[in-house]
Amino acid sequence: MITFSDRQLxxxxxxxxxxxxxxxxxxxxxxxxxxRTEELCIDALTQAAEMIDMxxxxxxxxxxxxxxxxxxxxxxxxxxxxxxxxxxxxxxxxGNCGVKxxxxxxxxxxxxxxxxxxxxxxxxVLCMGWERMDEVPTDEGNFLISCAADxxxxxxxxxxYTGYYxxxxxxxxxxxxxxxxxxxxxxxxxxxxxxxxxxMNPYAHGPMKITVEDVLNSPVVAHPLRALDCCLxxxxxxxxxxxxxxxxxxxxxxxxxxxxxxxxxxxxxxxRPADRRDxxxxxxxxxxxxxxxxxxxxxxxGERYPGxxxxxxxxxxxxxxxxxxxxxxxxxxxxVIELHDAFTISDVQTYEDIGLRPYGCGRDYVESGDxxxxxxxxxxxxxxxxxxxxxxxxxxxxxxxxxxxxxxxIACHLWNRxxxxxxxxxxxxxxxxxxxxxxxxxxxxxxxxGLAISHAGVGSHVTATILMNPENLIxxxx
Amino acid sequence: xSMIGQVHVKNNQYKIKGDFHxxxxxxxxxxxxxxxxxxxxxxxxxxxxxxxxxxxxxxxxSLSQGRLMATRCDNPKCETKGSIYQPFRxxxxxxxxxxxxxxxxxxxxxxxxxxxxxxxxxxxxxxILDKPIKFINIEFDGVCTxxxxxxxxxEPKMGMRVVPIFQTLDPTYTILDLAWVPDGTExxxxxxxxxx
Ligand SMILES: [Zn+2]
Numbered sequence: 001m002i003t004f005s006d007r008q009l010x011x012x013x014x015x016x017x018x019x020x021x022x023x024x025x026x027x028x029x030x031x032x033x034x035x036r037t038e039e040l041c042i043d044a045l046t047q048a049a050e051m052i053d054m055x056x057x058x059x060x061x062x063x064x065x066x067x068x069x070x071x072x073x074x075x076x077x078x079x080x081x082x083x084x085x086x087x088x089x090x091x092x093x094x095g096n097c098g099v100k101x102x103x104x105x106x107x108x109x110x111x112x113x114x115x116x117x118x119x120x121x122x123x124x125v126l127c128m129g130w131e132r133m134d135e136v137p138t139d140e141g142n143f144l145i146s147c148a149a150d151x152x153x154x155x156x157x158x159x160x161y162t163g164y165y166x167x168x169x170x171x172x173x174x175x176x177x178x179x180x181x182x183x184x185x186x187x188x189x190x191x192x193x194x195x196x197x198x199x200m201n202p203y204a205h206g207p208m209k210i211t212v213e214d215v216l217n218s219p220v221v222a223h224p225l226r227a228l229d230c231c232l233x234x235x236x237x238x239x240x241x242x243x244x245x246x247x248x249x250x251x252x253x254x255x256x257x258x259x260x261x262x263x264x265x266x267x268x269x270x271x272r273p274a275d276r277r278d279x280x281x282x283x284x285x286x287x288x289x290x291x292x293x294x295x296x297x298x299x300x301x302g303e304r305y306p307g308x309x310x311x312x313x314x315x316x317x318x319x320x321x322x323x324x325x326x327x328x329x330x331x332x333x334x335x336v337i338e339l340h341d342a343f344t345i346s347d348v349q350t351y352e353d354i355g356l357r358p359y360g361c362g363r364d365y366v367e368s369g370d371x372x373x374x375x376x377x378x379x380x381x382x383x384x385x386x387x388x389x390x391x392x393x394x395x396x397x398x399x400x401x402x403x404x405x406x407x408x409x410i411a412c413h414l415w416n417r418x419x420x421x422x423x424x425x426x427x428x429x430x431x432x433x434x435x436x437x438x439x440x441x442x443x444x445x446x447x448x449x450g451l452a453i454s455h456a457g458v459g460s461h462v463t464a465t466i467l468m469n470p471e472n473l474i475x476x477x478x
Numbered sequence: 479x480s481m482i483g484q485v486h487v488k489n490n491q492y493k494i495k496g497d498f499h500x501x502x503x504x505x506x507x508x509x510x511x512x513x514x515x516x517x518x519x520x521x522x523x524x525x526x527x528x529x530x531x532x533x534x535x536x537x538x539x540s541l542s543q544g545r546l547m548a549t550r551c552d553n554p555k556c557e558t559k560g561s562i563y564q565p566f567r568x569x570x571x572x573x574x575x576x577x578x579x580x581x582x583x584x585x586x587x588x589x590x591x592x593x594x595x596x597x598x599x600x601x602x603x604x605x606i607l608d609k610p611i612k613f614i615n616i617e618f619d620g621v622c623t624x625x626x627x628x629x630x631x632x633e634p635k636m637g638m639r640v641v642p643i644f645q646t647l648d649p650t651y652t653i654l655d656l657a658w659v660p661d662g663t664e665x666x667x668x669x670x671x672x673x674x
Contacts, residue, residue, distance in 0.1 A: 153626065156654050
């Protein structure tokens with residue numbers, strides 16, 4: 001049993017409020033044989049400028065510090081790729097810094113940016129993320145991804161990251177899913193939902209109109225997971241601009257939207273799941289000490305925490321975030337969320353880690369219809385829609401960009417600009433994509449607060465980003 | 479012609495012999511849809527690294543000798559004193575004291591159980607395990623962590639008792655020298671080079 005000190009569990013506090021003023025992103029795809037990474041980054045920054053009716057040059061004149069999220073140097077075969085992008089964006093001689101925390105790189109890049117503004121070091125920060133995963137074929141790509149596992153103890157075992165990850169999925173499937181067909185179908189529903197939402201998103205790399213049966217009939221990757229349960233491997237870039245209050249208001253003077261308050265927190269857990277020792281479940285504000293007393297009885301095999309079924313890093317990120325901004329119950333206090341759906345089953349695991357449902361009951365978030373924009377069962381709006389972008393399964397997983405894409409998407413809802421950004425015929429055409437005849441406006445009506453979870457592999461790093469309309473804060477001094 | 483790169487240590491310095499890289503010329507990438515215009519180039523590369531096991535060297539050497547080593551924190555001032563770690567960990571995660579290596583081969587033979595598993599149909603480049611790969615995570619009595627490895631005979635199940643086997647003939651001196659088989663497996667069923 002391991003424990004943590006009160007000092008380690010203390011709630012973070014920003015020294016001054018931080019705002020997300022604008023954001024942008026490139027098209028996402030499996031490969032861009034005709035574009036260099038810098039061209040994608042320039043697409044993202046140009047959109048961020050356009051979102052606030054500015055030219056890129058005007059926006060750039062405000063930027064003081066840059067954080068660049070880019071995970072896998074060996075994929076792009078370029079060390080200090082951040083310096084290349086920084087130069088091509090014409091941002092020298094400003095200070096810049098590369099950030100890498102696996103799949104959570106995008107979220108961590110925002111974490112760094114928020115701290116730079118909150119501390120007073122900078123009034124305006126660029127957070128840009130990207131990944132170049134198309135410079136090697138799939139087998140070699142699997143090898144490169146497996147290098148993110150422990151090189152002596154894990155990677156030599158097949159050089160296949162899915163294998164190190166899916167043992168956790170298997171444990172969850174057995175203990176909390178009880179290997180039920182009904183649970184398998186719920187997982188398939190997540191894939192149908194995310195590929196389906198991606199159809200309305202011109203940026204998305206994996207739009208598909210599919211059924212639960214299609215998911216259940218797709219090839220087995222690692223039982224019980226099938227090809228359509230897994231996220232995409234994408235190329236693309238996304239960015240956000242973070243400012244203090246005064247600069248935010250100046251930048252957004254002529255913009256069609258108001259800056260949003262932003263907070264980012266982070267948690268971690270051992271790179272090797274093997275090293276995870278038993279501990280008590282750290283509680284979120286909507287949980288009680290007693291509620292997990294009989295977890296092992298209700299779910300035999302579920303007595304060990306986090307064992308191979310929970311992501312402690314996600315739990316810790318949520319713990320810090322909810323307490324920092326005053327969230328008492330995420331399903332009540334939030335309006336729209338984006339989660340890191342690397343696999344359908346890890347999406348369900350995350351529902352529990354971040355307190356959307358108690359441990360063991362994650363599937364209910366889908367089965368209740370709460371996770372939908374519009375519940376297919378009732379035709380009514382879902383209580384807390386998730387992954388309307390299509391997520392990692394339907395939209396993209398361009399590692400360093402993913403956590404920032406999620407925040408861009410949440411911001412579009414909070415700015416009430418989702419339809420304008422995603423429905424624009426010109427954008428569909430520019431990306432060489434066909435806008436579907438049944439294109440649907442997925443704006444979450446009246447959304448004021450959102451959350452994005454950015455997650456690395458087996459849960460070594462997780463960040464929680466919270467966005468709020470400044471008029472709808474829960475805790476005034478957060 | 480060329481010779482595989484080899485290394486030994488003398489006077490605390492690496493002494494190298496042979497080729498540590500192999501040269502392959504690059505080739506252009508052209509667009510078949512647009513008059514074969516140039517779009518990029520290939521960048522072949524094949525390079526050998528020198529990697530130190532440091533304080534874990536004992537663990538990997540022991541596998542080749544048929545022994546599974548773990549470590550235990552014996553620092554009397556440590557809150558988690560007496561905890562046994564597998565994966566073999568050089569320093570205690572709590573007090574950072576250097577831990578004591580212990581031979582846990584018998585604990586493994588008597589108590590190893592599959593905590594979870596995954597049968598994986600895919601692999602990455604440079605994989606040398608047979609597919610599908612049966613990943614298993616193994617729990618042991620009295621050990622506070624759960625080791626990841628693979629099952630080389632039979633089908634994995636949660637809770638199933640397994641025993642370690644070691645590649646003592648032509649070892650690779652990597653984690654692949656350790657594998658597991660269901661308790662009760664006969665010696666003649668083991669893969670080539672492995673023994674109990
Ligand atoms: Zn100790």
